[in-house]
Amino acid sequence: MPLPMAILETPLTGALRAPGAPTRLGERARCVWAGVDPRHLQILILSSLLAFGLASNVIDTSLAHIAAAAAGAFAAQLVGCFMIASRPRLLSPLITTLSLCLLLRTDAALFMALAGAVATGSKFALRVGGKHLFNPANAGVVIMLLLSASLLPGAAWTTPGQWGTAFWFAALLAGAGFLVTTRAARADAAIVFLLTFAGLSIARALYLGDPLDIPRHRLQSGALIIFAFFMITDPMTTPDGKYARAAFAAGVAAIAYVFTYHLFEPDAVFYALALACAVRPLMEVFDRAPAYVWPRDAQIKKKQETLR
Amino acid sequence: MKSNRKRAFAAAAGAAILFAAGGAAAFCGFYVAKADTKLFNKASKVVLMRDGDRTVITMANDYEGPLEEFAIVVPVPTVLEREQIHVTENAIIDHLDAYTAPRLVEYFDEDPCAPQIMYERMAQATAVDEAMPAPRSGAKSLGVTIEAEYTVGEYDIQILSAEQSDGLSVFLRENGYQVPDGAERTLESYIKQGTKFFVAKVNLDEQAKTGRTYLRPLQMAFETPKFMLPIRLGMANADGKQELFVFTLTRKGRVETTNYRTVKLPTGQEIPRYVKDDFGAFYQAMFAAQTEKESERAVFLEYAWDMAWCDPCAADPLSSSELRELGVFWAGGENEARIRPNPAPDVFVTRLHVSYDAEHFPEDLMFKQTGDRSNFQGRYVIRHPYQGQAQCEAGEAYRAGLPKRFDAEAQTLARLTGWSIDDIRDQMGVEAPPEPEKKDPWWRRLWGGDEQKDG
Incomplete structure (x- = not known):
């Protein structure tokens, strides 16, 4: 029974609007957006x-x-x-x-x-x-x-180098990534990760006396941006509590930094995320929060309850 | 006084780089050259053997200035012992260069009316010959420690460690090296990362004994987790872009850069026949155009192949003893080679080419080895049309197709090199094949008789 419902009720059909819901265009757009699954x-x-x-x-x-x-x-x-x-x-x-x-x-x-x-x-x-x-x-x-x-x-x-380091590409990716992660309520993870990684890279450059072009070049890496917005931000494998999530993202960045600059590991970010995920349940103990549910699943559930 | 100044060039490898010194042909390094001498960096060649942490770097350049003015400063990860330093022959690098060079392949169209015979011939891109320069220095207490001193071949070598870049640069200056201002900051960065410095200059007496008028490539063997080639020092006072060829010898597969895009050079394209007369010019123009196309930020893959074979071969694969000389420690020695004729067991060669400057390449080149063993070569094709009289129907179709093919070749060449299409067409016009004698169109015979009758 739930299956055909789920198929019919794609968010864009607007079928999820509860009876008596607002019909003005702006409101309606907001409803549709709210139903868009990240x-x-x-x-x-x-x-x-x-x-x-x-x-x-x-x-x-x-x-x-x-x-x-x-x-x-x-x-x-x-x-x-x-x-x-x-x-x-x-x-x-x-x-x-x-x-x-x-x-x-x-x-x-x-x-x-x-x-x-x-x-x-x-x-x-x-x-x-x-x-x-x-x-x-x-x-x-x-x-x-x-x-x-x-x-x-x-x-x-x-192939971490293959996405290049062009600014426009990094910016475009980050924009698209921000859209998705905002929808999934995980933009904070990407931003904390990038800020921490940027902070550490810039601090290193300042300590070494390197030109800031070096950390800038690292941060414009398309591969890093893809990782930040499309991998680390998975709502199912990041902590639900926002403090734990911030610590998680900062931890990934710190581990990635050490692996990159001190162990010279080109695949640092992947190992860093795996390590952080392994200790995630521990982090969640200190910041409990309701488990994330995909908006689509949430709506299906809500609809089922209404019908009942 | 100026002439007493040593020029230094540094090369970095693994954690060592190339500082460039030297006249007309420096490395990927910076020139520490006479102020009144207009120097131009030509091509540098670096061979990197890498297996696990084991690294052997071979550095060659085409320095052509006075030997006493040559110097090289190379950041290295550790203090090297005498046996970790070696001088080799240019011929081996020239061989590797020739083996991996982009190639022109020539085909002759067969008679469209008959079975086919195919010839293949290649021309190679010009190889660059190189020689290796080195410097001279003394001991000081500027926070600089001379960790070791050796004479290897025609080079006097010191391994330095330093506490401060200003101490190091004062030391180098006091020893006659010109250190450009921009280099100091980079030296500082390397010092803070625990890097040692390999400083070499030419020992003129030893050089005279060798009877050579050129410098041979220097080699170093060490272990480091960093698979990289420092290029930053070389850009300190570089005049424009520098050309660098990196040849890697690995076991698993192709090598690529992790912090810059590695892009395959366009390959397999058919280009007009006149390119054969100056393939070098074509290659240079194409490389420049492709660099431009990639916003000057790419490293180009020119060759990736299992060293055991080649097809077509621009040169024979390197022998086991040559590979061993370049650091491939798992290649059998000469005795083994006699037993096993296979020239190169399990060696994958990658040839990378980059034209770089500080604006587009702020960081040292970081590499990684991939598991990709698929073969790649920069290969360009010219096809000679059939010159005989092909009087069959297929022959007519063949001839009719030729102008279109020539135009496509012209377009390809224009696209690859950025040359003007009109110039290309002009050049091609001269060598266009003789048109076979025109036959009357078929329709002339169809009603032609009618007209005559009417008339």
């Missing part, structure tokens, strides 16, 4: 980025690799949902697929399928307190990097 926006932006990346040769991958990532992610999602007897949700594996295609390169397409499966599988395998522990795409990237350094030499790698 995941739809994120999918729109990530797929645009992927299309742009493919068209401009920024992303050096093949359709086979993309299809493989999707196959792995969706297969794992279906299996996982079946095992926990849940309704299959398809937005999450789609976002995971897009994120992996943007961030990870693999030798064989098969490894991309593995990345998709591992990423999505981590949601079901690694859970604490009813929430999955790791951001799926981040888990996929980190596990594939660790495998590449051990069992599967050279299987996967990231």
